[in-house]
Every structure is written in structure tokens, then in C-alpha cells.
Amino acid sequence: MKVLIVGNGSIDNDSSGGSWINRHTGNFLLKLKDRGFKLTFCDFEVNRSGFLHDFDLCSGPIPVLPVSTKGYFRKILGILSVFRKVHHVDIVYIFFP
Secondary structure, eight states, X not given: OEEEEEOSSOEEEOTTSOEEEOXXXXXXXXXXXXXXXXEEEEEEEEEOOOSSOOEEGGGSSOOEEEEEOSSHHHHHHHHHHHHHHXXXXXXXXXXXX
């Protein structure tokens, strides 16, 4: 089953190209992945702040669909890509812990 997980925080990017989220969210995604779900994680993308973001998305097997926060046009394109993705999944889960 294909699932699009829409996060409620942000994806922090660091200078080395890593993408980070909160470890509780990351562990939740890994548990779903272990149960056989085909996941895609979506959230807004920001520069690395380090605040509560300690799970490296790049090290895991979970595809990421980041929505840029840099400029109005990029935000619109990112949101449109999420809407396109919605049509290719079975479930949309809006993550709100």
C-alpha cells in the first residue's frame, strides 16, 4: 500500500546535503516501512537549525518530497508536486502527533 505522509514540521537541510527531521517522526516512518507500507514523506524544507531535528532522512530508505520555502514560485511548484503525488497513493496521512 502506497502512503504519502505529510509532516507537520519541517525538513532541515544542512550544508553537507543531509535532510533531518525529528527522531520520533523518523522512527514512526521506519516502523511503517517495516510493516510493508511504501512511504513518501513530505514536508516544508528549511535551512538546518538543529532544533529537535536528529533523524537523518538521507540514511534511511524513505523517499522524501520536500516543499521549498525559498520564494513564492518554488512554494507553489512544491505544493503542486504534492497534489500530483496524492493521485498516485492509496492513503494520505497528515501527521499531527
